[in-house]
Every structure is written in C-alpha cells, then in structure tokens.
Amino acid sequence: MRPLLDSSEPDSFELVNATGQGDVVLVCDHASNRIPIQLHTLGLSAQELSSHIAWDLGAFWVARYLSTRLDAPLFFSNYSRLVIDCNRNPEAGDSIPVSSAGIAIPGNQGITPQESLRRRQSLFDPYHAAIDRLLQARAGRASFLLSIHSFTPVLQGVKRPWPLAVCYEEASLWATRWLTALQTQLSAAVGNNEPFQIESDVDYTIPVHVQKHGVPAIMLEIRQDEICNQAAAKNWSEIIGNAWQMISSETPIIE
Ligand SMILES: [Zn+2]
Numbered sequence: 001m002r003p004l005l006d007s008s009e010p011d012s013f014e015l016v017n018a019t020g021q022g023d024v025v026l027v028c029d030h031a032s033n034r035i036p037i038q039l040h041t042l043g044l045s046a047q048e049l050s051s052h053i054a055w056d057l058g059a060f061w062v063a064r065y066l067s068t069r070l071d072a073p074l075f076f077s078n079y080s081r082l083v084i085d086c087n088r089n090p091e092a093g094d095s096i097p098v099s100s101a102g103i104a105i106p107g108n109q110g111i112t113p114q115e116s117l118r119r120r121q122s123l124f125d126p127y128h129a130a131i132d133r134l135l136q137a138r139a140g141r142a143s144f145l146l147s148i149h150s151f152t153p154v155l156q157g158v159k160r161p162w163p164l165a166v167c168y169e170e171a172s173l174w175a176t177r178w179l180t181a182l183q184t185q186l187s188a189a190v191g192n193n194e195p196f197q198i199e200s201d202v203d204y205t206i207p208v209h210v211q212k213h214g215v216p217a218i219m220l221e222i223r224q225d226e227i228c229n230q231a232a233a234k235n236w237s238e239i240i241g242n243a244w245q246m247i248s249s250e251t252p253i254i255e
Pocket residue numbers: 029030056148149150
C-alpha cells in the first residue's frame with residue numbers, strides 16, 4: 001500500500017510539551033484543515049476547506065496556549081477530519097464523511113475498503129496509539145483528559161447562545177466543577193452538555209480513553225466567533241486556565 005503521506009508532509013499528529021508536569025492532558029482532534037497532497041483537496045474549494053466542515057476553527061490556538069498555561073502535554077491531529085475523523089469510531093459510517101453540513105465531499109465518494117484502511121492506519125491509529133502510550137506512562141499519577149473543540153455560532157438557522165460549553169458523557173464531580181468554575185467568570189450562560197454531549201456510539205476520543213485508562217474527562221467546546229483570532233483564543237485560554245486553577249485548589253477528585 002502506498003503511504004498516504006509524502007515525505008515532505010507533516011506526521012499525522014504532533015505532541016507538544018511531551019514532558020509537561022501538569023495534571024491535565026490536552027487533545028485537539030480537529031486542529032487542522034490540512035489534506036494530504038495525494039488526495040487533491042478531496043475536490044473541495046479553498047473556501048470550503050477553510051470552513052468549519054474541515055476543522056474546528058480557533059481550537060488549536062486555545063489548546064496551544066493552554067498547553068503552556070497548564071504545563072500540559074497536547075496531542076493534536078495534523079489533518080482534517082474530512083480525511084478521517086479522529087473523534088469517530090473508524091467503523092462508523094461518518095468516520096470518512098461523504099458529506100458535511102450539506103456539502104458533498106467528492107474525494108470521499110465510493111472509496112474502497114483499502115483506502116479507508118490506509119487513512120486509518122496513516123492518520124487515526126498513530127494518534128490514538130500515542131495518546132494511549134502517554135496515559136499508560138502516567139498511570140499512578142493524576143491525569144485529567146481535556147479535549148478542546150469549537151462549534152459554529154449558527155447551525156441550520158439555529159443560534160447557539162453559549163460562548164463556551166462543558167460536555168461530558170456521564171455527570172461527574174469533575175464536570176460540575178468545570179461548569180461552576182467557568183460560570184463564575186462569565187456573564188453569559190456556559191453550555192451544560194449543549195450544543196453537544198459526549199455519546200459513546202458517536203464520539204471516540206473521550207469514551208475510548210476514559211474506558212481504557214479510567215481518567216476523568218470532559219470536552220470543552222468554544223463558539224468559533226469567540227476565538228477567531230489568536231488574541232481572543234489566548235484570552236479564552238486564560239479563562240479556562242483560571243477555572244482549572246480554581247478546580248485544582250479544591251479537594252482532590254477521586255472518581
Ligand atoms: Zn471538534
């Protein structure tokens with residue numbers, strides 16, 4: 001099988017601050033809108049590839065600033081979720097989407113099982129194996145998984161009022177503390193499992209790594225118009241960092 005990535009292209013993912021000593025481990029599944037050269041933009045225009053269908057706008061900046069603020073290792077994918085979604089079960093139908101938000105993805109139509117496998121082995125598997133290894137290596141010390149995403153301000157004509165949201169699979173003390181710590185800093189309501197909640201048959205990163213490593217985890221979803229430039233993203237990383245400072249000064253969480 002021909003490698004998906006040419007030697008001139010970046011690896012499937014990057015790990016920043018690998019030896020970070022903080023208790024948080026950051027992941028950013030949808031950090032990039034890059035498409036491997038061989039896939040010819042998947043047949044999409046530059047405008048489509050710069051839109052939210054290809055990536056979580058602004059999420060990488062927030063994650064990168066947080067990695068410094070929390071002294072946290074950060075894993076981020078270097079390729080678009082349109083190539084293969086790192087937060088979907090690779091067996092699921094939308095792992096390699098044939099359309100997104102009503103836009104057909106020409107390069108994903110009718111692809112062979114071999115091509116699906118090539119994308120999985122090239123991009124998805126290395127990313128999750130590396131997260132696995134790090135969480136394994138940290139066994140015996142506190143680790144909290146924080147997954148950074150962003151969402152569009154309007155979807156199918158419906159406005160989303162929350163500037164930021166805490167999303168989780170099951171209610172937990174950790175999620176409650178995040179909600180409280182963020183809400184004390186903000187006048188607008190923090191989304192509580194809105195606009196998304198984590199579902200084990202839809203999401204992948206949190207359900208799978210939580211089950212395997214038993215770490216508390218939440219997803220922070222930030223509205224994209226709040227983080228449309230680096231200065232704004234840095235500001236949000238400070239708010240999130242302040243929330244973590246509040247949380248980590250409270251009684252240790254044993255879940
Ligand atoms: Zn996302």
